[in-house]
Amino acid sequence: MRPRGVIVTRPEPGLSETMAAVADAGWLPLASPALVVQRYTLRLPQKLPAAILLTSGQAVSAVVVAAQQAKALDMPVYAVGDRTAQRARDAGFTCVKSADGDARALVSLLQTHQQPEQGSLLLCSGARQGVELAAWCRQAGFKVMRRVVYAAKPIQKITEQTRTAIQAAKVAVVLFFSAESAASWLAALPEAEQKRLAAQARAVVISGRVADVLRNAGWHDVHIAAHVSAAAVMEVLGLYHV
Incomplete structure (x- = not known):
């Protein structure tokens, strides 16, 4: 069975509505905000x-x-x-x-x-x-x-639920909404799990600046939204089949 997990790194406000949109699209949303506000x-x-x-x-x-x-x-x-x-x-x-x-x-x-x-x-x-x-x-x-x-402020630790999903290869996509949050989230993820995630999942990002952060961290399957908006990020996710 193909993985259905979509990690949402966006903090509130915005996390809940993105989680709901991911679920409505047929995916399994995983909340993992990169920043504490x-x-x-x-x-x-x-x-x-x-x-x-x-x-x-x-x-x-x-x-x-x-x-x-x-x-x-x-x-x-x-x-x-x-x-x-x-x-x-x-x-x-x-x-x-x-x-x-x-x-x-x-x-x-x-x-x-x-x-x-x-x-x-x-x-x-x-x-x-x-x-x-x-x-x-x-x-x-x-x-x-x-x-x-x-x-x-950057988070210090990735949630156990997220790490378990990564270890079990249940993550298909990770959504990133800013360069700062992408860098913070990756820094909090152990290196071995970073490599595993980069190999198994695609990243959907809000801008080219975010894509640069991920590519510098070793990600290859990175897709950039057409516009700098959460809606455009969701449009890219909608191109993929569950």
């Missing part, structure tokens, strides 16, 4: 920003609490990707636009809908993230305040 409290400045920029769905929970406290859920929100935009809408923001997964496109979106004289932009991101986007926005004439609202 620590969230920080955000307080909006007394003079509210003209708009909020979101680089990840991880930032939404802190931002919505701050916006609720300031009664500012009608503030314009610009998200890099569609899923982050949808999470912002689901959380209660009423004016949300998406750049379809492209940070450069987000700057163009801002130039179309915002004017620098309207006020500063609040960029909410993870630790060590969003710096390049902030620089691009400043080059376009916007004043940007960057706030770190979460930190993603």
